[in-house]
Amino acid sequence: MATIGHSSNVAVTDQHIHVKGAPEIVLGRCSTILTDKGIQLLDSTQKSEIEKRLKEYQARGMRTLGFGYKQITKLKGDVEVDSVVKDLVWLGFFAIADSIRPEVPAAIKECRKARVGVKVVTGDNAETAKEIARQIGLWEDSDTSENMITGPEFGKLSDEQAKQVVKKIKVVARARPMDKLRLVKLLQEQGEVVAVTGDGTNDAPA
Numbered sequence: 001m002a003t004i005g006h007s008s009n010v011a012v013t014d015q016h017i018h019v020k021g022a023p024e025i026v027l028g029r030c031s032t033i034l035t036d037k038g039i040q041l042l043d044s045t046q047k048s049e050i051e052k053r054l055k056e057y058q059a060r061g062m063r064t065l066g067f068g069y070k071q072i073t074k075l076k077g078d079v080e081v082d083s084v085v086k087d088l089v090w091l092g093f094f095a096i097a098d099s100i101r102p103e104v105p106a107a108i109k110e111c112r113k114a115r116v117g118v119k120v121v122t123g124d125n126a127e128t129a130k131e132i133a134r135q136i137g138l139w140e141d142s143d144t145s146e147n148m149i150t151g152p153e154f155g156k157l158s159d160e161q162a163k164q165v166v167k168k169i170k171v172v173a174r175a176r177p178m179d180k181l182r183l184v185k186l187l188q189e190q191g192e193v194v195a196v197t198g199d200g201t202n203d204a205p206a
Contacts, residue, residue, distance in 0.1 A: 002085050004075065015074050019085055022125065022174070023054050023066030023093045030068050030090040039089055050090075057095035061131035063124055067091040105137045112137075117192075121172040121180050123202070126150055129173040138170055151175040154182070162186055180206035 002019045019026055027050060033042040054064055068088035075084070111118050120133050130148060133139035139147070147170040154162065154172060166186045172179060180196070184206050187194050196206045 002081055004072075015072050016069055017072050017084060018067070018069045019088060020065055020067050023064050024051070024125070026066035026068050026088070027051070027090060029086050030088040032087075033090040042090055050093075054093065055127060058125050058127035059131060061128055061135055062095040062097050063128055064093050064095050066093040100132065100135050105135070108137045117167070119170055119172065119183070121175045121183060121206075123151075123175055124173060126171075126173040129171050133171050143170065147171065148173065151179040154179050159186065163190060166190075167192075177202040177205050 001021060002017055004015050004017050006015055019029070027047065030042055032039050033046060057064055068090050070088050072084065108118055118138055120129060120136075120138060122129050122132075124132070126148065130139055146165070146168050149165065149169055149172055151172065151174045154175075157165070162182070163186055166183060167190070169183075172183065180198075180203065184194050184196060196203065198204075198206065
């Protein structure tokens with residue numbers, strides 16, 4: 001998500017663009033970093049350290065959100081976001097603990113006991129999604145990469161290929177709204193009865 005606005009200490013003709021989103025994506029669009037010594041070039045060592053810290057939080061099941069910004073000349077007319085959201089200044093990231101509701105593991109256990117397959121389809125990072133699935137009793141030590149896929153990976157599969165993997169999948173990470181819809185349709189085409197729960201507008205299509 002990108003927001004454009006004015007800052008009181010810059011010229012009227014200038015604006016700031018503020019960006020938030022998946023840290024690895026925002027970080028990939030940054031070329032500099034804000035430090036206590038001012039704005040400096042973002043080198044590979046700093047990127048590696050940030051990525052290491054991100055993975056530590058994500059492995060604990062925490063949701064992460066990255067932030068960047070840059071000063072731009074005032075935009076006129078319609079502009080493609082990708083043409084502006086680049087060469088950003090990295091500000092940092094938040095790691096947010098979203099505790100599992102205490103009744104969820106028992107509910108998952110009952111579903112699986114009744115032979116109801118459960119899948120977690122989320123916009124979260126793969127590490128976060130897998131850890132949450134483990135905490136609720138869905139992801140087991142015997143599970144492998146066959147049981148997880150990301151939205152971009154899922155999108156690259158043909159319908160025939162996707163039909164082969166959807167029943168094995170337990171977790172779809174970095175999922176987009178249309179990935180959820182496609183998953184439902186592919187399961188239904190194979191005779192499955194599918195129920196979907198969700199708490200956001202991005203769940204509406206599915």
